[in-house]
Amino acid sequence: MxxxxxxxxxxxxxxxxxxxxxxxxxxxxxxxxxxxxxxxxxxxxxxxxxxxxxxxxxxxxxxxxxxxxxxxxxxxxxxxxxxxxxxxxxxxxxxxxxxxxxxxxxxxxxxxxxxxxxxxxxxxxxxxxxxxxxxxxxxxxxWKIADTGQSRTILSGREGSRVFLYMGKLIPEKGLALLLQAWGDGISGCELWIAGSGQLSQECENLTGSIGIRYFGWADAGLKADLLAASDVLVMPSLLAENFSLVVAEGMISGLPVISTEIAQPTILESGVNGLICNATPTSLRDSIYMLSLDSSMLTKLSKGAKRTASELxxxxxxxxxxxxxxxxxxx
The missing domain is CATH 3.40.50 (Rossmann fold)
Structure with missing residues (x-):
């Protein structure tokens, strides 16, 4: 061959x-x-x-x-x-x-x-x-998430809180500025975890500890696995067309439903099956986050869908x- x-x-x-x-x-x-x-x-x-x-x-x-x-x-x-x-x-x-x-x-x-x-x-x-x-x-x-072979302490959010995770480049084109606008002054009972590096790193660092935001910097394989294991939903607000997104694949392998913009809309994402697709506006993105922050049955349904997708990956x-x-x- x-x-x-x-x-x-x-x-x-x-x-x-x-x-x-x-x-x-x-x-x-x-x-x-x-x-x-x-x-x-x-x-x-x-x-x-x-x-x-x-x-x-x-x-x-x-x-x-x-x-x-x-x-x-x-x-x-x-x-x-x-x-x-x-x-x-x-x-x-x-x-x-x-x-x-x-x-x-x-x-x-x-x-x-x-x-x-x-x-x-x-x-x-x-x-x-x-x-x-x-x-x-x-x-x-x-795809598979790399096994680092290291024993690490699994992260956790505040008791009773729902964790939304963003992982990737911290640049406007990847929709991070859009996500921060959508997050606004925070969402009750929720945390937004951000991992990555780039143009907006300092802004994320300045926001950490306030309005439910935690910034972790660049995530190596071990930290990435911990973040995925501790989160409830992966958010992909990209303003670029995405095809086979590795971070989305890793999220679904970890059983996380994905919220994505219609522009990005990774190929393995089916709205209402393993995630949600929203318009690329702060209001629409916030509505999707807010829906999964309140509707536990919907979150459970989408998580099961993500796991079914993962079996195909x-x-x-x-x-x-x-x-x-x-x-x-x-x-x-």
Missing amino acids: FIVRTNQIGMGPSLARRVLFHSLELAQSFRTSDTLKNVVSPFDVVHIHRFQGLGSQVFAIPKTNVVATVHDHALVDTRATAIRKGQRVDRLSVVQRVRAALNNRNLKNVRSVIFPTSRILSTHERLGLSMNPNQVKVIPHG DFDVHGERVLATYHFLENE
Whole structure:
């Protein structure tokens, strides 16, 4: 087996850099290079995780069992998000449609295309990706929380309080400023725990100890596990489109329902099943937090949903499903 994964060097902020990167990528999609053919020729299965940088030529390697895992929306959108100005894209631009059509052509050579969720699959289909149903598999990504092997004291909130946890970069784009606005002067019977570092670290440090906020700084693996074990709800107020969010996966593996903005809306989150999706406004986010602070039956229902989702995220189960795909292709 040979695994192909390239760096997403064309995803930076410079427009000129992005245009050059994707122009070269598009040019490389018309013909499979002899170098690539020679590199992969000894292998029975070639598994592609990222094609950016090589172009979709990697899907058209002749006489090879090619498996492709989709991590985002890069097959149909150079930004990989299918979001523009905070809104879902319903129709691609002309340039994006040409690129998607070329990717479509090369994908016909792929034996199996793995999508992490049905939602990502349906977005690709809506934006014009056309595949044989026999090519398509939905296999959730696998993840596990690292076991540090250390015995630590489990954290706890005030007696009787409900703990809402934010973990991640402390920057406005991740919605922390939105969360602090939504939290306002606090919510009775609740605590907001914040872990991470970044632009808003000092503001979080200044707020700790007041209005129910506790700031923990950057969380290593051990502290992260403690925070997840002691919390009731994970809050993801991001103002960026999220695909497979690792922090959301870790939250659900820990049995935590997730509150997310509709912009972020991680692919494994189903509103009313394992969490809640709100508008990206302080009022809407506060309403969702307030609902779970009062409604214990709803919290219990969503926690059970998160645990069911977690069973699909087991890393060993994921590995077995992918290996079964390899074996099927080899023996077919």
